[in-house]
Amino acid sequence: MDVNLLTYLFVGLSFSLYIGIAVWSRSTTTKEFYVADGHVHPLANGAATAADWMSAASFLSMAGIIAFEGADGARYLMGWTGGYVLLALCLAPYLRKFAKFTVPDFVGERYYSSTARIVAVICVIFISFTYVSGQMRGVGLVFSRLLEVDINTGVFVGMAIVFFYAVMGGMKGITYTQVAQYCVLIFAYLVPAIYISLIITDNPIPMFGLGSTVSGQEIYLLDKLDGLTTELGMSAFTATNKSTIDMFFITAALMAGTAGLPHVIVRFFTVPKVRDARISAGYALVFIALLYTTAPAVAAFARVNIIDTVNEMRYVQAPEWFTKWEESGLIAWLDKNEDGKVQYRGGTALNPRLPAYTGEVGVHGQRLLANTGTDSTNELYIDRDIIVLALPEIAQLPNWVIALVAAGGLAAALSTAAGLLLVISTAVSHDLMKQTFYPGITEKQELLSARIAAAVAICIAGLFGIYPPGFVAEVVAFAFGLAAASFFPVLLLGIFSRRMNKEAAISGMITGLGFTFMYIAYFKFISPETNNAAHWWFGISPEGIGTLGMIFNFLVSFIVMRFTPAPPLEVQQMVANIRLPR
Amino acid sequence: MNKLDSKNTAENADLYWRANVRLMLSLLSVWFLVSFVCGILLVDFLDQFHIFGFRLGFWFAHQGSILFFILLIFIYVWGMNRIDKQFDVYEDNTDDE
Numbered sequence A: 001m002d003v004n005l006l007t008y009l010f011v012g013l014s015f016s017l018y019i020g021i022a023v024w025s026r027s028t029t030t031k032e033f034y035v036a037d038g039h040v041h042p043l044a045n046g047a048a049t050a051a052d053w054m055s056a057a058s059f060l061s062m063a064g065i066i067a068f069e070g071a072d073g074a075r076y077l078m079g080w081t082g083g084y085v086l087l088a089l090c091l092a093p094y095l096r097k098f099a100k101f102t103v104p105d106f107v108g109e110r111y112y113s114s115t116a117r118i119v120a121v122i123c124v125i126f127i128s129f130t131y132v133s134g135q136m137r138g139v140g141l142v143f144s145r146l147l148e149v150d151i152n153t154g155v156f157v158g159m160a161i162v163f164f165y166a167v168m169g170g171m172k173g174i175t176y177t178q179v180a181q182y183c184v185l186i187f188a189y190l191v192p193a194i195y196i197s198l199i200i201t202d203n204p205i206p207m208f209g210l211g212s213t214v215s216g217q218e219i220y221l222l223d224k225l226d227g228l229t230t231e232l233g234m235s236a237f238t239a240t241n242k243s244t245i246d247m248f249f250i251t252a253a254l255m256a257g258t259a260g261l262p263h264v265i266v267r268f269f270t271v272p273k274v275r276d277a278r279i280s281a282g283y284a285l286v287f288i289a290l291l292y293t294t295a296p297a298v299a300a301f302a303r304v305n306i307i308d309t310v311n312e313m314r315y316v317q318a319p320e321w322f323t324k325w326e327e328s329g330l331i332a333w334l335d336k337n338e339d340g341k342v343q344y345r346g347g348t349a350l351n352p353r354l355p356a357y358t359g360e361v362g363v364h365g366q367r368l369l370a371n372t373g374t375d376s377t378n379e380l381y382i383d384r385d386i387i388v389l390a391l392p393e394i395a396q397l398p399n400w401v402i403a404l405v406a407a408g409g410l411a412a413a414l415s416t417a418a419g420l421l422l423v424i425s426t427a428v429s430h431d432l433m434k435q436t437f438y439p440g441i442t443e444k445q446e447l448l449s450a451r452i453a454a455a456v457a458i459c460i461a462g463l464f465g466i467y468p469p470g471f472v473a474e475v476v477a478f479a480f481g482l483a484a485a486s487f488f489p490v491l492l493l494g495i496f497s498r499r500m501n502k503e504a505a506i507s508g509m510i511t512g513l514g515f516t517f518m519y520i521a522y523f524k525f526i527s528p529e530t531n532n533a534a535h536w537w538f539g540i541s542p543e544g545i546g547t548l549g550m551i552f553n554f555l556v557s558f559i560v561m562r563f564t565p566a567p568p569l570e571v572q573q574m575v576a577n578i579r580l581p582r
Numbered sequence B: 001m002n003k004l005d006s007k008n009t010a011e012n013a014d015l016y017w018r019a020n021v022r023l024m025l026s027l028l029s030v031w032f033l034v035s036f037v038c039g040i041l042l043v044d045f046l047d048q049f050h051i052f053g054f055r056l057g058f059w060f061a062h063q064g065s066i067l068f069f070i071l072l073i074f075i076y077v078w079g080m081n082r083i084d085k086q087f088d089v090y091e092d093n094t095d096d097e
Helices: A003-024 A030-038 A042-053 A056-098 A103-110 A114-146 A151-201 A221-231 A244-260 A262-269 A274-292 A295-310 A320-327 A384-394 A399-437 A443-466 A472-496 A502-526 A542-563 A569-578 B007-041 B056-086
Strands: A331-333 A357-361 A367-369 A380-382
Touching: A003 A151, A003 A399, A030 A151, A030 A262, A030 A399, A030 A443, A042 A151, A042 A262, A042 A274, A042 A399, A056 A103, A056 A114, A056 A244, A056 A262, A056 A274, A056 A295, A056 A384, A056 A399, A056 A472, A056 A569, A056 B007, A056 B056, A103 A114, A103 A262, A103 A399, A103 A472, A103 A569, A114 A151, A114 A262, A114 A384, A114 A399, A114 A443, A114 A472, A114 A502, A151 A274, A151 A295, A151 A384, A151 A399, A151 A443, A221 A295, A244 A262, A244 A472, A244 A542, A244 B007, A262 A274, A262 A399, A274 B056, A295 A384, A320 A331, A320 A384, A384 A399, A399 A443, A472 A502, A472 A542, A472 A569, A502 A542, B007 B056
Parallel strands: none
Antiparallel strands: A331 A380, A357 A367
């Protein structure tokens, strides 16, 4: 069957599944809307957490980043999974025992201050919005590349679907759709990976395939890849390039940030018991690891495949995927030595780095570029985001696999978007309206305002998807640093120190968030030309600075705590209480 | 159901908390060891050893640490259930708290 028809079929089927679930699991009370009534089975919550967590970035971009960065990509692998250990051991069980609805709820009550609650609400909204706009863009990307519809139409369709099940179903609807979305996305990720692993290494499990020999040869896959990359003047695949301190700080920021992200934490409010929260984090990590241990294998297979297919290929004989992605502006070829063949080598090909097409067509049929060539002999620009989407075509897998990947990418983006939008809407209806400004509203009014807030949030997120502000992509990566520097220490100390008080919490949050934000803003917006290791503090890039912000937050908290009064007795009693499951 | 009123249960809660923190810290030190130490600080040193087709440091960074993370959470769950029962704070299978 035709690949377009199959894609429409798969995407259509998965969408009707999500809508069906939404209709079946409508929310009628605020408790259902906020935390699915606290009745979600830990296994279901694990799958929902995995879908909630794994976004368009995990599904579409991560393997691509590893494919081109090699060993350095490990910061994402470790950072985005190690956070679950922190979550399971240090936060989730206690926040579950606290048994309220939102993260600002905890901050507000633990620190007996509506100022602290409002600061937390602002952090939640800021972090969630930057994050969600990236998801909407991901939805648009999948639609435009694989379904060949306009990118904005794609965003509208995505908005409509999320609107339907997030506004109607609340947390209850989202939870069960996320379980379904997890199944779709993991199936879509593993099927092509298994196919390719079999082709390249004869091993059906990609994770083991990565450590196997190349099929029909004596050489290990990774050794072959190291050889190929070195030979072409690129950095060897398994060699580390980033400085140790930067790797350390970035990984730590991603871990603590993961543990401090509100849309992940709130998932643990939905299980019935404290011990369910613990085991649920374990299930979530198993489900996440299925994709995360496959990603480096997909990356290595893709890199081998691309080098084998593309290097020294005559452009006129280029496969269809190559010209298709060139059409989309994600691949570009500059024939520097005018031999009509693609030389794929180390180094940047173009100056400036991103391709700018002149609109004319060259002698071989390639799209001509306005860019000048660099000194490097490399003639090829490949956007790393195409790896996962293009891999089935590169490896010449059947059409239905390509269609499946489209459905999977959409599931990943939509599930994360829904989780984030819910967090935004509860922060508005529960924390701002019910708890702060209009404590008199009825249950019905609160539920209605939660629905309205969700609807408004979806529209704003959609606008971000259609008119992406240039800084969004930059900022998404930093949401983790900001979460690590603000929420993580406040939550951790709120549980593990009885002495922790509101003065320490507020000054710590402001220090951590302020410092991290200013460091990032300085190197990204104020003085981007100095954004390199020579100017960074201790060689820490803006990506990893959240860890230092977190350390400052802890230090300031400890000092302020010593010179200000202990929290009231009932708060100390509350801390004692959340430490006990029963 | 606040059981902290009498001195006896307060002491029990204290001992429970210490057992909990001890388990948590020992698991977190393994967490630090497999990711930050083996996957980042010693990665180049460990890369001279091989496990199947992997360099050891690369394996820790790309696969091993994740597998250890899963193991750690399940050990924690098992250990905490034991401690919960030992100190009589294990939740019953009823829905009320």
